[in-house]
Amino acid sequence: MSDSSDENDSQYVLYRDRPEWKNVTPLKQDDADEPVVAIDYTEAFVDCFDYFRAILKNKEISERALELTQTAAHLNPANYTVWQYRRDILKGLDKDLNEELDYIETVILKQTKNYQVWHHRKVIVEWLKDPSKEKYLTEAVLTKDAKNYHAWQHRQWVIKTFKLFDGELDYVDCLITDDVRNNSAWNQRYFIINNTTGFTEEVLKREIDYTLLHIKIVTENESAWNYLRGLLLHAKEGLSKNKRVSDFCEELYASGNRSPFLLAVIVDMCCEVASDGAGDTRYTVERAKELCGELMTKYDKVRANYWQHMIETMDNVGKKGTEDEGSSVN
Amino acid sequence: MATLIKDISLQEAIPTRIIFEKHIEFIKEYGQKDNSYEYGMTDYLRVSGMYWGLTALELVNSLPPQFEFVEYIKKCQDPSSGGISACLKHDPHILHTLSAVQILCIYNYLDAIDVDGVVRYIKSLQQQDGSFMGDKWGEIDTRFSFCAVATLSLLNRMDAIDVNKAVDFVASCKNFDGGFGSRPLSESHAGLIYCCVGFLSITNRLDIVDRDTLAWWLCERQLPSGGLNGRPEKLPDVCYSWWVLSTLTILGRLHWIDQDSLKNFILACQDTETGGFADRPGDIADPFHTLFGLAAMSLLGHESIQKVNPTFCMPQHVIDRLQLKPQIFID
Numbered sequence: 262m263s264d265s266s267d268e269n270d271s272q273y274v275l276y277r278d279r280p281e282w283k284n285v286t287p288l289k290q291d292d293a294d295e296p297v298v299a300i301d302y303t304e305a306f307v308d309c310f311d312y313f314r315a316i317l318k319n320k321e322i323s324e325r326a327l328e329l330t331q332t333a334a335h336l337n338p339a340n341y342t343v344w345q346y347r348r349d350i351l352k353g354l355d356k357d358l359n360e361e362l363d364y365i366e367t368v369i370l371k372q373t374k375n376y377q378v379w380h381h382r383k384v385i386v387e388w389l390k391d392p393s394k395e396k397y398l399t400e401a402v403l404t405k406d407a408k409n410y411h412a413w414q415h416r417q418w419v420i421k422t423f424k425l426f427d428g429e430l431d432y433v434d435c436l437i438t439d440d441v442r443n444n445s446a447w448n449q450r451y452f453i454i455n456n457t458t459g460f461t462e463e464v465l466k467r468e469i470d471y472t473l474l475h476i477k478i479v480t481e482n483e484s485a486w487n488y489l490r491g492l493l494l495h496a497k498e499g500l501s502k503n504k505r506v507s508d509f510c511e512e513l514y515a516s517g518n519r520s521p522f523l524l525a526v527i528v529d530m531c532c533e534v535a536s537d538g539a540g541d542t543r544y545t546v547e548r549a550k551e552l553c554g555e556l557m558t559k560y561d562k563v564r565a566n567y568w569q570h571m572i573e574t575m576d577n578v579g580k581k582g583t584e585d586e587g588s589s590v591n
Numbered sequence: 592m593a594t595l596i597k598d599i600s601l602q603e604a605i606p607t608r609i610i611f612e613k614h615i616e617f618i619k620e621y622g623q624k625d626n627s628y629e630y631g632m633t634d635y636l637r638v639s640g641m642y643w644g645l646t647a648l649e650l651v652n653s654l655p656p657q658f659e660f661v662e663y664i665k666k667c668q669d670p671s672s673g674g675i676s677a678c679l680k681h682d683p684h685i686l687h688t689l690s691a692v693q694i695l696c697i698y699n700y701l702d703a704i705d706v707d708g709v710v711r712y713i714k715s716l717q718q719q720d721g722s723f724m725g726d727k728w729g730e731i732d733t734r735f736s737f738c739a740v741a742t743l744s745l746l747n748r749m750d751a752i753d754v755n756k757a758v759d760f761v762a763s764c765k766n767f768d769g770g771f772g773s774r775p776l777s778e779s780h781a782g783l784i785y786c787c788v789g790f791l792s793i794t795n796r797l798d799i800v801d802r803d804t805l806a807w808w809l810c811e812r813q814l815p816s817g818g819l820n821g822r823p824e825k826l827p828d829v830c831y832s833w834w835v836l837s838t839l840t841i842l843g844r845l846h847w848i849d850q851d852s853l854k855n856f857i858l859a860c861q862d863t864e865t866g867g868f869a870d871r872p873g874d875i876a877d878p879f880h881t882l883f884g885l886a887a888m889s890l891l892g893h894e895s896i897q898k899v900n901p902t903f904c905m906p907q908h909v910i911d912r913l914q915l916k917p918q919i920f921i922d
Contacts, residue, residue: 290634314680341728376730410777484824491767564813564849566847566848
């Protein structure tokens with residue numbers, strides 16, 4: 262707990278010293294008979310969870326119990342039982358869930374990588390059927406950590422469930438402009454298109470242009486190259502026969518660029534042409550093998566064994582045409 | 592254009608060996624410190640914590656006697672739902688149910704719990720679309736699909752669920768880069784890829800994987816420091832040494848990465864004072880990263896560590912005793 266916590270404030274009163282809790286007998290942690298570990302928590306922690314166990318046991322649904330879960334969640338936000346019981350209380354007391362949304366927002370902004378707090382948010386949004394604050398919240402989190410998996414997951418859920426696709430492509434464009442290597446943003450691009458227009462010929466053309474433009478800015482960008490490959494999975498002509506893409510790659514290569522991702526795409530274009538048996542004369546097995554050799558020894562030494570494998574695969578393609586390389590599962 | 596790769600630089604003095612005696616001491620003492628505030632703070636993951644610690648100890652031939660652990664797990668089973676919770680008086684959860692079953696399999700002590708209850712619990716969490724919830728509160732992702740089939744497979748009760756539908760859900764989480772995410776069209780992530788490929792290994796459906804596309808993506812996780820990250824442009828972390836390596840092992844492509852530089856990175860993540868492994872050099876060690884550091888070294892062939900099964904993250908001799916043969920690719 263790195264943030265300033267209530268229990269450190271001088272006015273914080275232990276539950277055992279609060280008059281409204283006098284009629285509850287706190288319930289000690291029941292690890293006593295087989296002490297895997299000796300116990301000596303800080304006082305506020307012990308005090309709060311002793312009372313939490315007591316209300317859980319008595320199934321107490323009350324304002325004070327609700328307040329207690331807030332302290333317990335503050336002391337240990339990852340404790341999922343606390344959140345579950347809090348929801349029982351919210352329902353039981355028929356509380357204003359908008360207040361709960363405000364409260365959980367403050368918690369999420371401090372605990373952005375905690376499964377329980379995001380799940381609590383999701384349940385409350387589902388109960389309210391009101392997604393109007395979710396884009397704002399996730400944007401607040403993504404501003405600080407643009408790849409936060411929980412925030413993206415929540416955002417995708419909200420957008421898909423409540424059909425909030427409008428404006429999302431613009432938002433993603435801002436993020437990519439900010440950081441062209443943001444893989445989460447590229448993935449979100451795919452998510453939006455897949456869920457809206459689909460990859461029609463027109464959309465493909467637009468997206469290919471968009472991606473090539475961004476590859477030009479940073480050529481050693483795994484995310485953009487992977488997105489390009491993802492797009493071309495939807496193109497009838499495959500990887501090698503899209504003139505726009507192949508011309509772009511050749512131009513980049515001719516300019517002296519040796520990004521491993523560029524070379525890898527050219528290698529795959531060569532493999533595709535070789536296994537099709539005909540096509541662009543720029544793409545030959547010999548060229549691919551030469552590139553793999555350069556990747557192995559110069560441009561991507563870490564993955565030398567992968568490039569060696571590619572050379573061997575091409576030798577097989579040369580021999581067997583389009584046949585499978587003969588792997589098996591066991 | 593200049594290339595800036597997100598990575599770390601390793602310290603000058605990297606340990607040349609695994610300091611086994613320190614790691615054993617570290618795990619045995621973890622949580623037994625008088626500073627038990629930590630113990631209270633981690634009660635929500637206790638049973639999984641036990642699995643990390645005990646599996647690590649077994650991999651280095653130092654498993655303690657079973658008694659207190661088995662007794663504890665027994666008490667964490669909820670008699671009505673059949674699920675197992677993280678600690679006493681908490682609600683059951685599928686993550687801890689798997690961890691508990693894994694521990695009991697290591698000790699060969701499944702009789703300690705109501706196995707039918709566990710099966711009933713897992714079955715109750717399957718949804719119409721084949722996915723699994725983590726508990727009755729409805730969070731869904733592919734981690735729970737893995738937990739469900741791993742648990743049932745260890746109990747030899749796969750017939751209890753609709754496996755085909757479960758496979759359909761996991762297959763729907765496959766992305767254009769060959770990876771898998773938490774839900775359909777969620778970003779590929781090495782931890783979730785392990786869950787999905789492990790799931791497909793258990794259900795004998797590796798045919799769904801784009802073997803070499805995925806293996807290449809996984810190899811791309813290796814950084815100049817030798818360490819592996821979990822997604823593009825993220826920092827390396829020892830736990831990905833496990834998630835990436837185990838998946839590459841299942842795919843039969845472990846040799847595609849630079850093993851020597853990875854070993855060096857893992858060795859550098861050891862805390863030579865306290866024992867244990869941290870996520871990356873200089874950070875605080877914990878049992879989670881200690882297990883995954885040791886298990887990764889096992890996959891890399893370290894002769895003093897027991898062989899680990901890449902699908903279950905359990906000692907291979909236990910998987911052999913249970914006569915389980917999760918699918919793997921071989922050339």
